[in-house]
Amino acid sequence: MIEIAIMGLGTVGTGVARVVEENAPQIERKLGEPLRVKAVLVRHFKEGPYRHLMTDDFKDIEGDGDIRVVVEAIGGVDAAYRYTKRALAAGKHVVTANKQLVAERGCELLALARQKNVNYLFEASVGGGIPILHPLTQCMAANRIDEVYGILNGTTNYILTRMVRTGASFEEALREAQEKGYAEADPTADVEGVDAGRKICILADLAFGHQVSPGEVPMEGITKLSLRDVEIAQQAAYRVKLLGRAVRMPDGGRTAYVAPHLLPSGHPLANVEDVFNAVVVKGNATGEVMFYGKGAGAMPTASACVADVMEALQESPQREEIGWSPDAAGFVDPRELPSRHYFRVRGTLEDAAAAFGRVEVLSEGAETAFLTESMTAREAGLRCSGLDVLAHLRAL
Amino acid sequence: MIEIAIMGLGTVGTGVARVVEENAPQIERKLGEPLRVKAVLVRHFKEGPYRHLMTDDFKDIEGDGDIRVVVEAIGGVDAAYRYTKRALAAGKHVVTANKQLVAERGCELLALARQKNVNYLFEASVGGGIPILHPLTQCMAANRIDEVYGILNGTTNYILTRMVRTGASFEEALREAQEKGYAEADPTADVEGVDAGRKICILADLAFGHQVSPGEVPMEGITKLSLRDVEIAQQAAYRVKLLGRAVRMPDGGRTAYVAPHLLPSGHPLANVEDVFNAVVVKGNATGEVMFYGKGAGAMPTASACVADVMEALQESPQREEIGWSPDAAGFVDPRELPSRHYFRVRGTLEDAAAAFGRVEVLSEGAETAFLTESMTAREAGLRCSGLDVLAHLRAL
Numbered sequence: 001m002i003e004i005a006i007m008g009l010g011t012v013g014t015g016v017a018r019v020v021e022e023n024a025p026q027i028e029r030k031l032g033e034p035l036r037v038k039a040v041l042v043r044h045f046k047e048g049p050y051r052h053l054m055t056d057d058f059k060d061i062e063g064d065g066d067i068r069v070v071v072e073a074i075g076g077v078d079a080a081y082r083y084t085k086r087a088l089a090a091g092k093h094v095v096t097a098n099k100q101l102v103a104e105r106g107c108e109l110l111a112l113a114r115q116k117n118v119n120y121l122f123e124a125s126v127g128g129g130i131p132i133l134h135p136l137t138q139c140m141a142a143n144r145i146d147e148v149y150g151i152l153n154g155t156t157n158y159i160l161t162r163m164v165r166t167g168a169s170f171e172e173a174l175r176e177a178q179e180k181g182y183a184e185a186d187p188t189a190d191v192e193g194v195d196a197g198r199k200i201c202i203l204a205d206l207a208f209g210h211q212v213s214p215g216e217v218p219m220e221g222i223t224k225l226s227l228r229d230v231e232i233a234q235q236a237a238y239r240v241k242l243l244g245r246a247v248r249m250p251d252g253g254r255t256a257y258v259a260p261h262l263l264p265s266g267h268p269l270a271n272v273e274d275v276f277n278a279v280v281v282k283g284n285a286t287g288e289v290m291f292y293g294k295g296a297g298a299m300p301t302a303s304a305c306v307a308d309v310m311e312a313l314q315e316s317p318q319r320e321e322i323g324w325s326p327d328a329a330g331f332v333d334p335r336e337l338p339s340r341h342y343f344r345v346r347g348t349l350e351d352a353a354a355a356f357g358r359v360e361v362l363s364e365g366a367e368t369a370f371l372t373e374s375m376t377a378r379e380a381g382l383r384c385s386g387l388d389v390l391a392h393l394r395a396l
Numbered sequence: 397m398i399e400i401a402i403m404g405l406g407t408v409g410t411g412v413a414r415v416v417e418e419n420a421p422q423i424e425r426k427l428g429e430p431l432r433v434k435a436v437l438v439r440h441f442k443e444g445p446y447r448h449l450m451t452d453d454f455k456d457i458e459g460d461g462d463i464r465v466v467v468e469a470i471g472g473v474d475a476a477y478r479y480t481k482r483a484l485a486a487g488k489h490v491v492t493a494n495k496q497l498v499a500e501r502g503c504e505l506l507a508l509a510r511q512k513n514v515n516y517l518f519e520a521s522v523g524g525g526i527p528i529l530h531p532l533t534q535c536m537a538a539n540r541i542d543e544v545y546g547i548l549n550g551t552t553n554y555i556l557t558r559m560v561r562t563g564a565s566f567e568e569a570l571r572e573a574q575e576k577g578y579a580e581a582d583p584t585a586d587v588e589g590v591d592a593g594r595k596i597c598i599l600a601d602l603a604f605g606h607q608v609s610p611g612e613v614p615m616e617g618i619t620k621l622s623l624r625d626v627e628i629a630q631q632a633a634y635r636v637k638l639l640g641r642a643v644r645m646p647d648g649g650r651t652a653y654v655a656p657h658l659l660p661s662g663h664p665l666a667n668v669e670d671v672f673n674a675v676v677v678k679g680n681a682t683g684e685v686m687f688y689g690k691g692a693g694a695m696p697t698a699s700a701c702v703a704d705v706m707e708a709l710q711e712s713p714q715r716e717e718i719g720w721s722p723d724a725a726g727f728v729d730p731r732e733l734p735s736r737h738y739f740r741v742r743g744t745l746e747d748a749a750a751a752f753g754r755v756e757v758l759s760e761g762a763e764t765a766f767l768t769e770s771m772t773a774r775e776a777g778l779r780c781s782g783l784d785v786l787a788h789l790r791a792l
Contacts, residue, residue, distance in 0.1 A: 129683065131527075139519060140527065141426050141706050141707075142422065143422065285695040285698065286696045289690075290688040292686040293684060297683075300681060302538075303536070303538040307535050310537050316712075
């Protein structure tokens with residue numbers, strides 16, 4: 001019998017308790033013995049199926065030598081960070097879906113875990129139940145990872161899908177997402193790109209082996225995206241998707257950012273719709289592989305946490321690939337990364353061509369929408385300075 | 397310094413040697429020490445960059461205590477099976493991309509590996525460089541896996557893509573695939589569904605924990621597929637794809653088979669084109685996740701083998717989830733699995749409706765093409781007995 005504790009009984013915490021219960025036969029077969037939730041840390045006691053497991057005192061978990069793994073499902077940084085440190089220090093493995101904490105403090109917590117000879121695992125922090133971090137760090141371990149990019153946030157992808165399908169504005173589509181429970185009452189972290197930004201930081205950390213800090217990574221969401229540009233893209237066989245990207249620069253540096261992009265409609269990410277997520281990893285030997293599925297939801301995320309619990313119990317904590325150097329030097333401003341650019345300007349094709357040379361026209365009229373050749377965002381910014389720019393997006 | 401041997405210097409073997417050399421910095425950083433190929437087993441000595449490593453005597457590898465991992469890249473069953481057994485018996489980890497050997501003898505070889513406290517790993521046997529087996533067995537370990545299905549063979553997917561895009565017949569598209577190096581001179585294993593069949597057996601073994609033997613699994617390729625049906629499907633917003641499927645039956649049994657299927661064009665697999673592969677795994681907690689990429693090629697496959705070498709050195713061989721029971725009981729004839737069915741008949745819609753009740757018409761004329769409601773293949777076979785059937789495919 002292996003005993004674990006859950007900290008926090010929100011969506012993820014409750015999901016973990018349910019997965020442990022409902023999939024007990026599968027878990028026991030693979031682990032060789034049964035897994036049981038012994039304690040649940042809550043702030044306020046509540047009635048319900050887990051009432052008898054609840055405690056509001058972290059010391060009950062910290063001091064219980066039978067508890068070998070703690071699932072941190074508190075969220076945020078403050079309490080989650082303090083309790084994670086104490087649990088690791090007490091020699092317990094810690095598993096989490098908390099992307100904010102991993103993006104901000106993961107490197108330090110991994111070092112502490114290694115020192116205490118326990119694991120700190122967080123597969124569920126990116127892509128919910130979609131396996132991504134494990135495949136990236138282990139299955140692709142013989143690759144030099146050159147790029148990781150993808151649709152990392154289901155809420156914004158749902159909103160974009162609705163804008164395309166029904167011609168809804170961003171505000172209307174957001175309201176619909178909230179009604180369906182796909183967006184929170186305060187949707188800021190999702191729609192401003194912060195949630196995707198934390199995830200791309202974790203992916204960049206693991207892909208490149210160096211700390212990429214959320215504070216350095218430009219994050220642009222979809223709040224300023226106009227339905228007009230989504231429609232122009234659609235009619236010209238492109239799609240607009242909010243992408244997180246992390247790229248190894250040719251000179252050895254690395255960059256990362258979150259922004260809406262135009263993608264050709266044949267691109268594997270272009271057909272990822274609704275609340276689905278998908279991440280593409282580009283390895284120098286493997287080429288591009290993509291991982292796709294529902295990136296959120298209680299049960300998918302919880303099942304990834306429970307798999308990490310099982311992994312933590314079996315994995316040696318000394319594996320170098322699940323971790324990265326705290327050295328954050330070498331981060332390059334993503335404006336230095338070349339790509340095509342989409343512009344919509346008040347002006348003619350001649351104006352566009354005068355500024356950018358050869359362009360691909362997507363729409364003409366009083367306004368002109370076009371794609372440039374590949375150039376850095378810095379250069380695109382300089383070249384468009386004489387134009388009346390109504391919209392500017394990156395293109396993949 | 398960790399030393400390994402490669403058996404066989406064909407596409408995969410040469411790729412492994414190249415990956416070890418070209419990605420040495422990445423591999424060393426993750427492994428904590430350098431990795432080196434010490435010996436290569438060949439049948440005939442050949443000039444080339446690895447000439448100084450060649451031996452034609454397996455005993456040189458078997459008896460070399462410094463060689464900790466052997467990559468079996470011989471292919472087929474006979475010699476590959478004998479040498480794998482001897483390498484495991486000599487206490488060496490063995491890694492392979494050999495789907496035939498794993499499908500036929502994997503269970504026995506895993507048991508031997510466990511007994512000798514070494515690993516037998518074969519991530520590259522399914523999907524080449526796309527991580528699938530690891531994510532399935534480890535990242536999704538807290539799920540009950542209900543189904544695994546996908547496009548498991550790049551050659552046939554390339555042929556189908558060309559038939560759709562250029563209106564080529566099967567024979568013409570096959571010739572083109574051979575010219576491009578996507579199909580072998582003897583394409584039987586690919587086009588008859590045997591290659592996909594071996595892969596779906598391995599996926600079924602791991603997903604359900606019981607031996608699913610290639611001899612029991614019906615394998616139908618694309619040689620009998622008519623361009624007419626591919627075109628009818630296309631025009632009705634369906635696609636024809638060769639799928640391997642492994643399904644957990646509601647009563648606890650399991651089934652697996654390979655056959656061409658109609659898929660709705662919005663299905664994630666419908667847009668998987670050319671030589672790409674994609675596998676969908678359905679877990680009871682995670683829902684459907686998909687893994688996508690190039691399923692073959694020297695470098696992708698080799699990089700998956702090298703990742704397994706690294707894994708073998710770090711992983712405990714006693715993990716229950718990488719393995720399955722030799723008990724093959726419980727295999728159900730896939731004709732008992734319900735699905736929709738596609739028929740093209742010489743006859744009218746009335747004939748179709750008389751036999752099947754409600755149908756979805758895809759094409760009418762002297763011939764009628766339609767989709768039935770969901771029913772077992774056995775029932776579909778009975779119901780169509782009075783019709784002049786020109787084509788019959790499963791639909792997803």
